[in-house]
Amino acid sequence: MGHTIVYDGRCNLCVSLVQVLERLEQGQLFRYVPMQDTETLAQWQITPQDCEAGMIVLESDAPEQRWQGSAAAEKIATLLPAGAPLIAAYRALPGLKWLGDRTYAQVRDHRYQLFGQYPQLYQSVYAPAPAPKSSQEIDCASCSTPTSS
Numbered sequence: 001m002g003h004t005i006v007y008d009g010r011c012n013l014c015v016s017l018v019q020v021l022e023r024l025e026q027g028q029l030f031r032y033v034p035m036q037d038t039e040t041l042a043q044w045q046i047t048p049q050d051c052e053a054g055m056i057v058l059e060s061d062a063p064e065q066r067w068q069g070s071a072a073a074e075k076i077a078t079l080l081p082a083g084a085p086l087i088a089a090y091r092a093l094p095g096l097k098w099l100g101d102r103t104y105a106q107v108r109d110h111r112y113q114l115f116g117q118y119p120q121l122y123q124s125v126y127a128p129a130p131a132p133k134s135s136q137e138i139d140c141a142s143c144s145t146p147t148s149s
Contacts, residue, residue, distance in 0.1 A: 002028075002029060002030065002031060002060040002061075003029065003030050003031070003057050003058060003059055003060055003075070003076075003079065004030065004031045004032070004033060004057070004058045004060055004063070004128055005018070005021075005030050005031070005032050005033070005055060005056070005057055005072070005076065006033050006034075006035050006041065006046065006051065006055060006056040006057075006058070007032060007033075007034060007035065007055050008034065008035050008036075008051075008055070008111070009034025009035065009036050009037075009118065009121045009122045009123065010034075010036065010112075010117050010118050010121060010122075011111045011112065011115065011117065011118065012111075012115040012116045012117065012118050013107070013111055013114070013115040014055070014111070015118045015122040018032050018122070018124060021076070022124060022125070022126060024080070025080070026126075027125075027126035029079055029080075030076075030079075030126065031060065031124075031126055031127060031128040032124035032126055032127060033124075033127060033128060034121055034122060034123065034124075035048070035051035035055075035056075036121055037123075040127075040128070040130075044058060044063045050068075053068050053069055053108075054068055054069035054070070054072065054104065054105075054108045055068070055069070055072045055073070056068045056072055057072040057075045057076060060128070069101075069104055069105070069108065070100055070101045070104035070105075073104065074087050074090075074091075
């Protein structure tokens with residue numbers, strides 16, 4: 001079971017972190033979708049307004065299971081080698097999780113001022129497969145129809 005990370009494809013910090021993850025795990029754990037890809041996000045009922053609260057991590061096999069903001073960052077860390085014990089320690093130290101949540105919110109709300117914008121939308125090579133088209137969306141130009149003789 002893999003996970004999909006929804007990130008800001010125009011944020012220098014976000015793109016840099018996605019690129020680090022790509023090098024570390026080479027598509028084995030995660031797929032990556034920029035929050036600007038509204039068509040892909042719509043298949044999971046994620047709106048641009050949902051993305052304002054920060055990055056999102058979805059379970060690929062059960063996309064209704066999701067983490068957002070600092071909880072998403074923690075989920076990513078727990079899935080990396082040796083990440084789970086570090087996150088457990090982070091959560092156990094009094095006040096550290098509270099501080100981490102506030103820091104995440106400040107960085108999220110000021111990311112362009114603090115880190116700048118990526119020159120163009122970053123699209124990962126490890127994107128999820130496109131959703132299958134429903135029968136209503138299939139182009140029937142090539143469909144065969146019975147003819148009467």
